[in-house]
Structure formats: structure tokens, C-alpha cells
Amino acid sequence: MQIGNGSPARPGNGFSVRDCALITLATGERAHSLKELREGLLRVPVGSLYHHFWGRLLRPQFDEPEYNNDFASWAWRGLHDRPLAERLSMVIPTDFDDLEGVRQEVLEIVHQRLDESELALWSAVDQGFCFLHGQVVVFSAGLVFDHPADIVSYLPSLSTGSVFFHFIDARRRTPQRNDDFSAWLAGFDGEFAPLIADLAGLDPYFSSLKELRHRVSAIFQRHFAGSA
Amino acid sequence: MEMLPAQFLQNFIDEYEAVAGRGSIEHLRQLAAPLKGARVVHVNSTREGGGVAEILQKLVPFKQALGLDARWEVIAGDRIFFACTKKLHNGLQGEAVAVGDEELRVYEDANAANAENLRSLLEEADFVFIHDPQPAALLAQCPRRRGKWVWRCHIDASRPHPPIWNYLRKWVMPYDASIFSLPEFSQALPHPQYIIAPSIDPLSEKNRDLPAAEVGELDPRFGFDSNLPLVLQVSRYDRFKDPLGVIEACRMARKLVPLQLVLAGGGAADDPEGDAVLREVQVATAGDPHIHVLLLPNSAHRTINALQRRADIVLQKSLREGFGLTVTEALWKGKPVIGGDTGGIRLQVFDHYTGFLVRTPDGAALRIRYLLHREDLRRQMGERARRFIWENYLLTRHLREYLTLMLGLLHGHQERLEAIEFS
Numbered sequence: 077m078q079i080g081n082g083s084p085a086r087p088g089n090g091f092s093v094r095d096c097a098l099i100t101l102a103t104g105e106r107a108h109s110l111k112e113l114r115e116g117l118l119r120v121p122v123g124s125l126y127h128h129f130w131g132r133l134l135r136p137q138f139d140e141p142e143y144n145n146d147f148a149s150w151a152w153r154g155l156h157d158r159p160l161a162e163r164l165s166m167v168i169p170t171d172f173d174d175l176e177g178v179r180q181e182v183l184e185i186v187h188q189r190l191d192e193s194e195l196a197l198w199s200a201v202d203q204g205f206c207f208l209h210g211q212v213v214v215f216s217a218g219l220v221f222d223h224p225a226d227i228v229s230y231l232p233s234l235s236t237g238s239v240f241f242h243f244i245d246a247r248r249r250t251p252q253r254n255d256d257f258s259a260w261l262a263g264f265d266g267e268f269a270p271l272i273a274d275l276a277g278l279d280p281y282f283s284s285l286k287e288l289r290h291r292v293s294a295i296f297q298r299h300f301a302g303s304a
Numbered sequence: 305m306e307m308l309p310a311q312f313l314q315n316f317i318d319e320y321e322a323v324a325g326r327g328s329i330e331h332l333r334q335l336a337a338p339l340k341g342a343r344v345v346h347v348n349s350t351r352e353g354g355g356v357a358e359i360l361q362k363l364v365p366f367k368q369a370l371g372l373d374a375r376w377e378v379i380a381g382d383r384i385f386f387a388c389t390k391k392l393h394n395g396l397q398g399e400a401v402a403v404g405d406e407e408l409r410v411y412e413d414a415n416a417a418n419a420e421n422l423r424s425l426l427e428e429a430d431f432v433f434i435h436d437p438q439p440a441a442l443l444a445q446c447p448r449r450r451g452k453w454v455w456r457c458h459i460d461a462s463r464p465h466p467p468i469w470n471y472l473r474k475w476v477m478p479y480d481a482s483i484f485s486l487p488e489f490s491q492a493l494p495h496p497q498y499i500i501a502p503s504i505d506p507l508s509e510k511n512r513d514l515p516a517a518e519v520g521e522l523d524p525r526f527g528f529d530s531n532l533p534l535v536l537q538v539s540r541y542d543r544f545k546d547p548l549g550v551i552e553a554c555r556m557a558r559k560l561v562p563l564q565l566v567l568a569g570g571g572a573a574d575d576p577e578g579d580a581v582l583r584e585v586q587v588a589t590a591g592d593p594h595i596h597v598l599l600l601p602n603s604a605h606r607t608i609n610a611l612q613r614r615a616d617i618v619l620q621k622s623l624r625e626g627f628g629l630t631v632t633e634a635l636w637k638g639k640p641v642i643g644g645d646t647g648g649i650r651l652q653v654f655d656h657y658t659g660f661l662v663r664t665p666d667g668a669a670l671r672i673r674y675l676l677h678r679e680d681l682r683r684q685m686g687e688r689a690r691r692f693i694w695e696n697y698l699l700t701r702h703l704r705e706y707l708t709l710m711l712g713l714l715h716g717h718q719e720r721l722e723a724i725e726f727s
Contacts (some may be wrong), residue, residue, distance in 0.1 A: 097335055099708040100499040102490035123719045136501060136696035138654050153650070203650075206487035208499065211712035215334050215723045235331055245720070 091227065091260045093217040095237040096245065098134035098210045100127070105207035110155060113147070114186045116207050122175045123209045129169045129178065129281075130244050131210040134237065139284040147182055150205045160189045168281055170247065214241060224261060224268060228300050231293035236285035243280050243288055257292070271299045305364050305376035313369035320366070323506045324700040332700060335707045336370035338723040342710070343451070344374040345429045347422070349389065349438035351378050353602070355502070355629070356435050356458050359702070362505050366703050377425065379418040379439045384410045392437040395468025396459045403468065412441055419445030431710055440475040452713045455482040458502070460626035460647075461489045481713055485627055486648055496717070498709050501648070503702035504632050504693070509605040511636055519610045526596055528614075532564045533676050536615035538608055538634075541569050541582040544624040546644065551588050551595060553621065553668035561676045564594040568611055570602050612637045616682065617675050621668050625649050635659075636693040638686035642671045652697070658689040 105120050107113040128146035143149045148164035151157050163185045172178050217238055221227045242256040250259060258275050261268040274295045280288055308316075321329045346364060348356050360376050367374035381389070388407040395401045419426075419442055426432050426442065430451040434440055436458055443453050455476050461469075461484065469491070476482060481496045490497045504511050523530045535554055539545035547567055554565040567585060582599065589595040600607055612618060618634035620643045627648030634641050635652060641659035643649035653659040660671040675682050695701075715721045 095331065095334060097331075097704055097708040099705055099712050100487075102484070102487050102497040102499060104490070104492060104497070126719075136651070136701060138657065138692060140654075140657065202645075204488070206490070208487055209719070211708070211715075211718065212720045213335070213708050213711045213723050214720065215338065217334060233327065235327060237331065249720075 089263075090220040090222045091224075091257070093219040093221070093230075093234070093238055094214050094241050095217040095235050096134075096212050096214045096241040097237055098131055098212050098240075100131070100135060100208050100210050103207040103209055107205040107207075108201050110157075110160070110186060110190060113150075113205055114183065114190065116205070117179060117183050117186065120207045121209060122179065124207050125175045125179050125182070126248070127208050127210045129167075129175075130248075131208075131212070133244065133285050134210075134212075134240050139286065144282060146205075146208075150203075154201045154203045154205060156202070157189070157193075160185070163189070170279075170281055175248075212241075212245065214245075224264070224271070224296070225300050228293075228296045231289065231296055234289055234293075236289065239285045239289045239292070243278075243292070244285075247280075268299075271295065274299070307373070307375075308365055308368055313365060316365050317369040319507055320700065324694070324698055328700045332366075332370060332704055332707065335704060335711070335723075336367075336372065339707060339710055340371040342372050342430045343428065344372050344431045344433070344710075345422075345425055346374070346376045346433045346435065347379060347426075347439045347442065348376075348435035349379050349381065349386075358505065358508065359503075359699075360435070362508075362699055363703060363706070366699070367706075370707075375425070377422055379414070379422075379442070381414040381418075381438070382410070385414040386438075389438045392468055392472060393459060395465040396437060396457070396461050396472065398460075398463040398465060400465050401468065403471070408471065415439060415441035416445055418442065431713075434479075437472055440472060443478055444475065452480045452710075453478075454498075454709070454713070455479045457482060457484050457489065459489075460485075461491060462486075464491070481709070483709070486651075488647075496713075498705075498712075500702065500705045500709070501651070501697065502627050502629055502632075503697050503699045504629060504636060505699045506636065510609050511633060512609070514606070514610055514613060518606075519613045522607075522610055522614050526566075526598065528566070528596065529564055529594070532562055532594065533616040534566060534614055535563050535617050535619060535672060536566045536568065536611055536634075537619040537621065538568045538611065538630045539620065539622070541578045541585060543577075543581055544622055545569075546621045546623050547581065547585050548588060549623075549665045550619055550621050550668070551585070552665040553619070553672060554595070556665065556669035557672040557676070558594070561673050563672070563676060564596065566596045566598060566611060566615070568598040568600055568608065570600040570604065608633075609637075612639060615639055617642060617672060619668060619672075620644065620649060621662065621665075622646055622649065628652065632693055632697050635689035636697075638690045640675055640682055640685040640689060642668050642675075652692070656685075658685055658692055 103120050103124055105116040107116045132146055143161055143165040148161045151164055152161035167181050169178050246256045247253050258272045261272050278291055346360055350357050364374045364376045388403060388411045391401045391403045423446055426446050427449045432451055432453045433456050435456045477494055479495060481498060482493060483498045483500050484490045485502055487499050537550050585597055589597055612634050618639045618641045620628055620631045620641060622644040625647035631641050631643055631649055631652050635658055641653050642662055643653040645661040645663050653661050662668045662671060711723050
């Protein structure tokens, strides 16, 4: 067993498909009111923010949730505070340089809600919020593709773990903050610039992993439609 | 359980591949590859009966089929030991039980005696999974252990009785990690607490496909009306399952839409509270030809399976619930579920997608009427429900999380790790 954070995308070389699996852990922090959520947000490791915004995609979950992060979901399901849920759901993590920025944004929204609503301070919750975090284990899917055209037929069956690793995790892992496919395609001397541009237009935050796979696959198919 | 023959394991994994999908099994193979040869021992207190044994009967062969050296050991104990562990179990679930010093001495002695037989196996293992409170004190008997020890709590420990938890906690604290079924069940412990939701086994008697004729036999067998829609709740006769609320809901609903209700449960024989609830249910339904109260033996898995398939709508109107595997089972059979807005039911029932969450008999009545009027929606929800369970709550997902946990444990607190050979 070794630890590594290397990108599978090696410009000019083959693309090694990786897969990953997530295991969820409790942080021990819980909130039973909005005030306690604020306190918890200040204390939990940044990995917990990652889990509640991104890691949740790999957890057992329903594909069409009302809100796109766990804080917003809890604001509605636990606190029955729809304005707060709506505001929290519009915290888009890709808008921030890092997760500390996301934490500050969530805190600001919670502060604002506490300031404007006495009720938010004292309202009883239906269910508490458990701050979680996760461990992601990365492993080889046993596939290497030499040319982008080769990957087209494989994409529809890409596992959701692979979608997560190459499209979600990559943004946290790579210096360019983009997906692994784009990093690989960039190594072909501009030949795939339009494909890279199309991939850049994908918004991974508002998609399930299956939806994201479908859209990535459609982009590749469209691009290589004439070359088959 | 010793290592099973290779051909058996191949057939075993082929059967799961047919249900769970090739991708899912391939994913498991890749994840398990770095753990090939790892010595894994599961320990619990019974080989048959109960949810833990049901899981291990499949989980251990599955691990073997993926190349792990997985074993399953069962501890022995006398009547006093099991009386004590039953109290520990109930106390962990929040019941204010009292356990005497003598009973605790028997508990500790039994763990020490079992350790005499198991010590070398456990101390040499790479991973030891101790299930529930019964064998929890084994770790203290294995001072030369070399692997990772994990305490797996299958119980709803969200509100444990403090004296019981204080006692158990001292045995659990030295473990390398623990596993709880829901985040709400986790406790203050000085080691990582993993969250792994339960699962259903799609090939068990309770969940495997049944011939249509077997489902059709239910109507004459139990006197159901073949022309009426059937609403079903499967659960113990327990106040937290709210059977009286279910009856009230169905009586409200049938003022506008004809239906029959089946309440199917068992296991009340040695439970005075369960007996009392069953009597209340029988009194409330006496003389009502469209409410059927079935008292089934705990082994009636196939009958439960058939009932769930026969039902048009399944209810689980619990007031308090752990995970709610009866909900999982019903969703797997493509039935929309009207469930109480509590516990793990919230993780499975999504309004308008897989069913409805309700808080009152009135709410349940409203949704029963709605669903019985809309066969097309019932079918749509049922299809989504089955797919949702297929993707999230089958045994294969459970195993995937165990394997991920094992790899994760080898690397402490790192958030992302890359797996290569286990050695």
C-alpha cells in the first residue's frame, strides 16, 4: 500500500483510468440549532466541508435531492427554514479558491440568518445535523487509453467512482483546478481545444455523478462523431 | 466458518453478478485486490437467527470469493451470559435496564473463556470485526494482537442508557475504530467512527424473486379479497411501529377508496409489551373483514417476501425507527412506501419519488388515497424505488464500504489514499 496524489493524466502519454470508493466517518460534532451549526462550522476540519458539498455524491443517496449540499438540506428538513436552505444551496464551491472560502461563505449566510431572525436562534429542530467527513480510497480501474478517441465507447460505462475521481476530486487535487480529462487533452498541442472548452462548460455541482457521466459521454461522442 | 471451496465461491459471486451487475462486482474486485490474502475474522454470538448472522452468512463468503482469508467465529455462553447481553443490547437501545455485578462477571468470564479458544486466530489476524456487545470484551483478552480491531455496532445506539454505555464504553474504547449504522448512532469515542448503513441481500429468501403463483397463493391462504387493493405493514407489534395509527389511517382512506389492510408481524411471544400491543390491535380490528392481522413465525421470510410483492402500497408508519430494513425490502420489490418521518426511513423514502413521509394517520390516509387513485404513479415510483435500492442498499454496497474501511484503516486519518498491494 502506498500513498499518492499523482494525476492519472499524463499529457502526451496514456490516460490511466482510476476508480475510487468513499467511506464516511463521524466527526463527533453535532448541531441541534442554527447557533450550534455555526459553532460546529468553526470547529470541524475543512475535510468535513468537502464531504458535505462533494463527498455526499459518493454516499448512498437519492439522485434528485431538493438541495445540493447537506447544509441546505438540513436547513430545510431539520430547521424547516426555506430561505436559509435556498441561500445555502446557492453556495457554489467551484466559485471559491479553496474550501476555507466555502466555509466562510456558509458561516456568513448562517450569521446573516441568525441576525435577521430571532426564531432561527431558538427554533427547535426536528433532527440534528451530524458533521461528517470521509476517506476516499483510490485504485486502478485497470484501463489505459492512448488516444482520446479510444475512450469514447468506454465513457458510458465509466463507474461513478471514476467520474468522481476524474471530475470532482481532480479539481481539488490538480494545480489547474480542472478535470483530469482536460489536463490530458491539453497535452495534445491544441488539437482538442474545442473539446476542452466543452468540458469546461460542465457544472459538476448541479449534477449527480450519473448525470455528469452522461454529459461527459455526450460531449466526447459529439466531438468524435465524424471520426468513427 | 472455514474457507469455502473455490467452485462454490465462483458460483456464489456469479449469482450476485447476475443481480447486482457486472460493474458492481468488478468494482469490488478492484477494491479488494490490494487486500488479497488479508486475514479477516468476524466474531459474533450466533450462527443463525437475527440480522447480524444473516449479513455474515453472505459477507464472509463474499470476502473469500474476492481473495481475502475471511473467517467467521461465534462465541459461546450460558443462559446467564445471554440474559446479560440481552440487557446490554436493550440498554444500548435506550431501555433503563439494570445489570447486576454478578451478571457482568459472567459476561466478562465468558469473554475470557472464548478468548482461550480464539486468541491465536484473533491475535494473528490483520483485521478483526467484533459485532455488537456480546464479544466486545474479547479485545482486552488479546494483548498481543497485531491487526486492526473494529467494533461493529448494529444497534440503534442514539440514546443509550448511560450506565450501560459507561460500562460498554470501557471495552470499546481501545478498539482501532467502530462502525455505526447511522451518524446519529455514533458516540463519544477516542477512535474513528465509520458510518455504514445496513443492506439487504437480494438473494435471500426474504428478497429473491418469487414465482407469480407463489404470490397468488396468499389470497386463498389468508382470506384476502382478490378484488381489493392491498395495503401492507410488516413489523413487530410494537408501539413505535404505530400499528393503531396504521389502522386509523386505512379506515380514513377507505371512506373514499376501497382497500384491505394486512398487518404482518411476529416475534411477540416472549415480549410482554409486544403481546399487549398485539391484543390492542386485535381488539381494534375485531370483526373487520378487511383488516387481516397476521402473526407469523420469525422464519416466515418467504411469506413476508410474497406479501410485499402482493401489496399495492407498503406502509412503515413508525414513530421511531433505526434504519428500517422493511422499507428497503419493500422498495426493492418495487413498491412505493408511506413511511414515518423518522430515522433511516428518511434516507429511503423521498416524497413523490419513492413514496411519502408522513407524521400522522391523516397524512398516511391522504397518501394512501392518492396512490391508490394513481396506478401509473405507483408503477413509476416503484421502478425508481427498486433502482434506488439497487444502487445504494444491496449487500454489495455494504461490502464495498467494509473494504474501503479496511484500506482506510491502514492509513489512519488520511482523507485520500491510493491503494496498492496489501502486505
